[in-house]
Amino acid sequence: MAELSDIKNETVRQEIEEYIQREDERAEIVSLYSRTSPLMQEIAAGIIGGKNKLVDELTRRALNDEKIDALVIMDDGLIAGMAIVGIKFRENFIFVPEVLSCARAMKAGMAHIDPILSASGVEPLGRVVMGTVKGDMHDIGKNLCIMMLRGAGFEVFDLGVDTSPDEFIDAVEEHDAKIVGMSALLTTTMPNMAKTIEAFIDADIRDDVKVMVGGAPVTPDFALEMDADSYGDNAVECVEIAKKLMSEIKSETRG
Amino acid sequence: MTQQTLELGRRIELYSRDPNCHDISVALYRRKVGQSQYVLVHTYSLVDGGKQRVNEIANALMTRTGLELVNDGEGWLRFPCDGFHQRALTRTFLDVCKLVLDDGVEAEPLKRIDKKAGCHLIATDLGQGVYRFDAEESSEAGQKRAEAMTRGFVKLCEMEPIAGHKNQAAFSCGVSHDNLIGSLMFRAQNLRAVMREEAMNASRGILSSPSQQE
Amino acid sequence: MFEATQPIPSMTGRERVLAALRGEPVDRTPVCNPTSVATVELMDLVDAHFPEANRDAEKMARLAATGYTELGFDTIMPVFTIIQESSPLGCKIQWETKDNWPTVRMDEPIWTEPEDIKIPSDLLTHQDTKCVLDAISILKKKYGDEVAIIGKTMGPWTLGYHCFGVEPFLLMSLDDPDKMMVCLEKMKEITIQFGVAQIEAGADALTLPDHATGDLVSGEYYKRFLRDMHIEFVDLIPCPLILHICGRTVDRMEYIAQTGMSAFHFDSKNTPQESVEVVKDRIALIGNINNPETLYSKGPEEVREEVYKNLESSVPLIGPECAIPLQTPIENLKEIPKAVSEWHADRGSVV
Numbered sequence: 001m002a003e004l005s006d007i008k009n010e011t012v013r014q015e016i017e018e019y020i021q022r023e024d025e026r027a028e029i030v031s032l033y034s035r036t037s038p039l040m041q042e043i044a045a046g047i048i049g050g051k052n053k054l055v056d057e058l059t060r061r062a063l064n065d066e067k068i069d070a071l072v073i074m075d076d077g078l079i080a081g082m083a084i085v086g087i088k089f090r091e092n093f094i095f096v097p098e099v100l101s102c103a104r105a106m107k108a109g110m111a112h113i114d115p116i117l118s119a120s121g122v123e124p125l126g127r128v129v130m131g132t133v134k135g136d137m138h139d140i141g142k143n144l145c146i147m148m149l150r151g152a153g154f155e156v157f158d159l160g161v162d163t164s165p166d167e168f169i170d171a172v173e174e175h176d177a178k179i180v181g182m183s184a185l186l187t188t189t190m191p192n193m194a195k196t197i198e199a200f201i202d203a204d205i206r207d208d209v210k211v212m213v214g215g216a217p218v219t220p221d222f223a224l225e226m227d228a229d230s231y232g233d234n235a236v237e238c239v240e241i242a243k244k245l246m247s248e249i250k251s252e253t254r255g
Numbered sequence: 256m257t258q259q260t261l262e263l264g265r266r267i268e269l270y271s272r273d274p275n276c277h278d279i280s281v282a283l284y285r286r287k288v289g290q291s292q293y294v295l296v297h298t299y300s301l302v303d304g305g306k307q308r309v310n311e312i313a314n315a316l317m318t319r320t321g322l323e324l325v326n327d328g329e330g331w332l333r334f335p336c337d338g339f340h341q342r343a344l345t346r347t348f349l350d351v352c353k354l355v356l357d358d359g360v361e362a363e364p365l366k367r368i369d370k371k372a373g374c375h376l377i378a379t380d381l382g383q384g385v386y387r388f389d390a391e392e393s394s395e396a397g398q399k400r401a402e403a404m405t406r407g408f409v410k411l412c413e414m415e416p417i418a419g420h421k422n423q424a425a426f427s428c429g430v431s432h433d434n435l436i437g438s439l440m441f442r443a444q445n446l447r448a449v450m451r452e453e454a455m456n457a458s459r460g461i462l463s464s465p466s467q468q469e
Numbered sequence: 470m471f472e473a474t475q476p477i478p479s480m481t482g483r484e485r486v487l488a489a490l491r492g493e494p495v496d497r498t499p500v501c502n503p504t505s506v507a508t509v510e511l512m513d514l515v516d517a518h519f520p521e522a523n524r525d526a527e528k529m530a531r532l533a534a535t536g537y538t539e540l541g542f543d544t545i546m547p548v549f550t551i552i553q554e555s556s557p558l559g560c561k562i563q564w565e566t567k568d569n570w571p572t573v574r575m576d577e578p579i580w581t582e583p584e585d586i587k588i589p590s591d592l593l594t595h596q597d598t599k600c601v602l603d604a605i606s607i608l609k610k611k612y613g614d615e616v617a618i619i620g621k622t623m624g625p626w627t628l629g630y631h632c633f634g635v636e637p638f639l640l641m642s643l644d645d646p647d648k649m650m651v652c653l654e655k656m657k658e659i660t661i662q663f664g665v666a667q668i669e670a671g672a673d674a675l676t677l678p679d680h681a682t683g684d685l686v687s688g689e690y691y692k693r694f695l696r697d698m699h700i701e702f703v704d705l706i707p708c709p710l711i712l713h714i715c716g717r718t719v720d721r722m723e724y725i726a727q728t729g730m731s732a733f734h735f736d737s738k739n740t741p742q743e744s745v746e747v748v749k750d751r752i753a754l755i756g757n758i759n760n761p762e763t764l765y766s767k768g769p770e771e772v773r774e775e776v777y778k779n780l781e782s783s784v785p786l787i788g789p790e791c792a793i794p795l796q797t798p799i800e801n802l803k804e805i806p807k808a809v810s811e812w813h814a815d816r817g818s819v820v
Contacts (some may be wrong), residue, residue, distance in 0.1 A: 050643070096685040097601055097639040105641070135565065138574045140636060140685075162563065185684075187761045188794050190572055198349075207371075208443045216684040216716065217761060225766070259514055260539045266798040267770055271509045271568035278518070278567050326565035337555040 001033035002027075004185060009033075012084075015048055019088045029087075032080055032163070039066060040076040043109065045079025049102030056108040061211055062113055070116040078109045079151045082235075086148075089165035090234050103144055110151065124155035126246040127177040131159030131168060132190040132215075138185035141215055144235035152239045154179075165192075165199030172200075172209055172251040178249050179242055182228075184215040194226035214238065263295060264395065268345035269391045272274035276308035285332075285341070292339040293331040294357035296348075312348075318360050319347050321434035338428030340435060343412040358368050363437030366391075369444055372400035376444070378436045384426035385417065386436055397423075400444075407438070407443030483673065486617035489785050490674060490731040497813045498780060498787055500542045500806040501755050503619060503676040503711045503734045505549040505792040508570050510799055511535040519795070520564035520571055523550050524596055526603030537616045539799070541806035542788070545612060545781065549603040549792065551678055554663050555623070555631040557582045558597035568795050579609035583648060583814035586655040588630075589677045593666050595714035602670040609671030617674060617745040620667030621713070624679025626695060632656075639685065641727055649694065657698055661691040666705040674709040676734065677805065683717035683738075691721040699728040701729075710757060713792055721742050725741030726751040737763075737775075741782035746799060758805065769804040776808035 007013050012033055020026045033041060046055040055078075061070045062077070067159055085102045086093045127243035130146050132139050139161050148154045157175050161165055168180055180200075184190045193213055200206040213223050214232040230245060232238045272278045279300035286293055296313040298305050313330060314320060320343070323365040324333040333401025339426065354360065373393040388404045390397025402421045408414050412435060413426035427433055475494040480488065485499040512518040515535060517528035533547035552573050556562050561574040580586055592598060601620065608618050609749035623631075629638045629652060642649045664675050677697070681691045691714075702710060709731035717738040718725070725733050726748040733752050735744055744754055758764055758775045779787050787809055793802070 028601050033605050061552075092687075095687045095690070097643045097690075100640050101635055135569045135572060138635060139576070140639075162572070162574075186570075189794060190761050191765070192569075193795060194564055201442065201445045202444055219762070222761065259541050260511075260799050260803075263800075265800060269796050271799075272566060280513050280568075282510065299510050301516070338616070339766050370749060456661075 002031045004030055006030070006034035006173070007041065008038045009045050011045040011048065012041050015045075015084050015088075017043075019084065019091065019093050021091070025087060029083065031175040032083070036076040037079060040073065040080065043073065043077030044081035044084070046096070047078060047102055047105050047109070047173055048084050049053075050098060050105050052101075052105040055105040056111070058139050059109040059112045063081070063116075067132030070113045070120075072124075073109070074113050074117070074151055077149070078106055078113070079246040082106055082148060082151070084134050086234055086237075096135075099144065100140065103147055106147055106151070110147070114150075114239040115227040118158060126155070126179060126242065126249075128154050128156045128179040128181055129159060129168060129171040129174050129175065129177040130156055130183070131171075131185045132161040132179040132185070133189050133196060134162055134164050136184050136186050136189040136193055137161045139183070141185065141235065142181070142183040144233075145183070145214070148235045149181075151243055152243070154239075154242055168196055169199060169203050169205065178209055180209050180211045181238070181242075182211065182213045184213075184218060188218045190215075190217055190222060192196065193222075193228070197226055197228065210249060212245065256394035260299070260403075263297060264293075265339060265437060266296070269348060273308065275355055276304055278436060279305050279308065281309060281312060283350055286337075288325075288331075291333050291337050293325055293333050294344065295329070295331050297330075308356075311343070311359070312351055314359045315351045315354065315356050316344075316348055318362055319351055319434055319438040320344055321432055325383065331414060334428075334432075336426075336432070338426070338430070340412055340426070340432065342410075343411045343432075343435045346411060347435065348431075350442075351439070362434050363440065365433060365437050365440070367440040367444065369397075369400050372397040376401055376404055378400040378440065380431050380436075381423070382431070382456060384429045384431060386414075386424060387420070388422045388424075391465060404443045406444075408439065411439050411442055412436075420435050470557060481614065482537070483614065484594055484615040486543050486786070487673060487709070490590075490711075490755060492785075495785075497810050498785065499544075499784040499786045500537055500620075500809055501544045501617075502542055502546050503544075503621075503732075503755055503788065504678075504714055505535045505546065505596070506540060506542065506789065506802055507532050507549050507795065508793070508797050508799065508802070509795050511539060512567060514539070517759070519549075520566070522675065523553070523564070524600055526600040526607060529600055529604040530607040530611075530721075531720055533604065534612065537612060540802045541553045542616070544599045544617045544619050545608050546619040546621065546676065547608060548601050548676075549625065551621075552631070553597045553601055553661060553794075554592070556597035557592050558628070558632060558659070560631050562597075569712060570782060570792075570795070573631040575634050578632060578637060580632045581637065583651040583655060586652060587606055588658055588662065590683060592659065593663060598663060598666075601659075602666055605667055605670040605672050613673075618672050619674050620664070620672035621666035621676040621678065622667065622668075622706075623661050624660055624677050624695070624712075625698065626679045627654045630680065635685075640726045642686075642690070646693075650705065653694060653698060657701070657806050660702065660704050660707035664702075664708075668708045672708065674731070676707065676711045676713050677706075677711040677730075680714060682715045683720060687716075688724065688787075692724045696728060697723045699725075699730060703729040713791075719747060722747040724761060728752070732786065734788075735790070741784050745782050745784060753785045755788055756784060757790045758788065760790055760793050760797070762813050764789055764801050765797050767801075768798075769800055772804040773808040776805055777812055780809065780812050789790070 043058045210229040212230040213228045220231045230241045267285045268283040270281045279380040284295045325331040367378045372390045379387045388401045417423040481497045485495045514533045517532040520739040522528040522532045536542045559579045564571045711732040713734040719739045737757045
């Protein structure tokens with residue numbers, strides 16, 4: 001069984017010790033990091049510290065000098081780092097400014113990874129359309145989810161903020177997306193999530209997609225009330241939800 | 256100071272902006288009278304044509320749901336079964352509000368094409384509020400879709416599933432409601448009412464508070 | 470809540486609200502809306518619809534008055550949106566439709582550096598701020614003896630979101646906190662100017678939304694960047710100030726209570742009891758009926774329950790937690806003052 005001491009990077013060890021308090025999560029994170037190389041752990045530490053210039057430099061080094069596979073860098077360096085960030089955010093050890101800083105570091109790394117993955121022709125896990133609902137201009141949570149989803153291998157179409165039901169529907173049809181992700185940060189715009197789902201019913205495509213919702217004021221009860229398929233509490237959970245929904249889609253298609 | 260807002264009971268649905276009539280807001284109110292539940296289509300707008308539009312919506316709602324006028328001259332409606340099918344009613348109300356109603360509407364048939372089944376799905380009234388849903392052509396896809404439609408009606412019309420018959424459901428009032436079934440076949444086809452028993456029971460427990468079960 | 474030893478003579482809504490904001494005895498708990506209680510049905514009732522009611526003084530006043538004339542609140546608050554002053558600043562405003570809120574396009578920020586911050590010469594004469602001042606004057610003339618007229622001026626943190634964009638503004642707070650403070654200092658002038666103008670127009674009190682919410686930033690952030698500025702506002706804006714911050718804020722209520730502001734308008738993510746325990750009698754609490762789950766989605770019985778919970782925790786002014794959804798049912802809003810009156814009648818109590 002992997003131990004904390006198997007992790008070479010001191011920053012990562014300290015982060016896990018101080019901030020990952022749930023036993024099952026800690027075991028999972030320790031196991032993940034114990035398998036990764038020191039350079040990947042350094043990248044992850046850079047992500048956790050929000051050090052975008054460092055992550056940029058290390059990612060280039062990993063690709064160009066060490067010839068490490070782009071997918072490995074993404075999974076073992078960038079996403080591994082964001083996993084700890086996500087937990088710290090969930091547990092209120094850090095707040096949105098810090099998360100934005102980490103996301104900026106992630107973007108710096110992904111700027112080198114993305115072109116390689118796009119050129120490689122790897123089949124995406126699924127197609128997701130993401131947007132903040134009509135009347136809502138906030139996109140922090142949505143952007144984090146998009147980054148995580150892309151990092152995990154989904155093809156994501158970002159509709160931005162203030163997205164009308166028609167725009168969601170057009171995007172689903174244009175991109176043949178199977179998952180719709182909606183975000184709202186205001187209590188006053190939450191009803192627009194229900195309106196969007198209703199528009200999907202009107203357009204006779206509700207059965208063709210899975211809808212996941214999230215955002216600070218959104219609750220599981222509200223998601224159930226509006227007949228969404230899933231509700232997510234944070235960006236890291238968003239990836240797991242999307243994977244679960246894709247797997248439901250596949251088994252429904254097989255019938 | 257005289258209030259202009261009225262005591263109309265409890266608002267159960269709102270169509271917040273009607274583009275067919277100067278963006279007026281049209282609401283559906285509900286109140287209890289004796290043992291019966293009455294509903295009213297209402298707008299606070301005094302714009303030209305607003306009252307006429309409300310009448311058109313009310314008439315269309317009667318055609319599509321089977322609601323009848325209560326003879327009080329104030330436009331209140333009730334189900335002849337004396338039961339109350341709120342979910343089905345509010346759903347139909349919203350659908351009707353979206354229509355241009357200059358020429359009124361007709362009741363929807365108990366038959367509707369289903370692209371996934373590749374044929375029509377048909378609702379048959381078995382009496383005592385029980386309906387059976389079948390595909391016109393027998394196939395596995397058709398059967399699945401008929402069952403999915405049944406589950407959709409269970410959710411949309413708060414019908415009771417019939418044990419042992421995945422394609423049958425019943426209104427708890429024990430009375431036929433062809434109008435409601437016809438109006439909502441379109442919705443039932445598209446509603447992802449996957450019958451997860453815990454979710455349905457849990458959602459009933461959470462979503463309806465004691466005060467909603469008058 | 471101050472326990473009076475003798476029955477308090479019947480008060481007007483205005484007297485009641487102002488007394489409660491001063492921490493003095495009242496005849497019954499006031500019902501207060503520091504934020505909008507406009508609904509689409511009320512818009513129809515008085516023929517004053519969004520978006521025009523946010524840009525035309527007569528319509529703004531007419532719609533706002535329904536909070537008193539129809540719903541029975543002790544206040545009238547005509548500044549429905551949080552974007553009025555961002556318009557003269559140069560932000561791109563999306564005015565939307567009757568059943569949707571106007572918003573600032575924060576994805577098209579107008580400022581990036583402190584040097585960009587400029588207070589325009591027409592800050593108080595621009596259509597979207599002047600209509601607020603005129604609406605307050607109209608309401609003061611018509612209802613000023615009966616109810617408290619509450620204005621609204623946005624705090625510098627919220628103005629920062631609007632003008633810099635949320636992400637760049639929050640990143641600035643980490644990357645360069647000194648620059649952040651310079652920006653806040655410059656923007657606070659907008660808060661003060663618009664606030665004072667509303668007092669001169671007749672406002673009895675002002676809501677001051679400054680969205681350093683727990684959903685975005687820590688309590689320490691509030692202390693570090695805003696608390697001292699909020700203390701300054703108490704001196705520089707001569708009327709009772711009602712601070713409004715959405716979301717989970719109990720971790721910063723201690724700092725908020727130190728500001729000297731008259732009241733804090735708090736969200737349902739904080740229970741009445743825990744909030745009262747933190748602030749004690751240093752600042753009046755206003756709230757905190759849940760909007761999306763109670764006022765919008767449920768019925769009068771559930772509204773009553775929440776009103777009672779607040780009263781039983783000694784929250785001194787009762788109201789919705791934030792601007793209500795535009796589709797909120799009227800009967801739920803009417804239930805708030807009804808429930809407050811009946812609670813007091815049941816107890817034969819004065820407060």
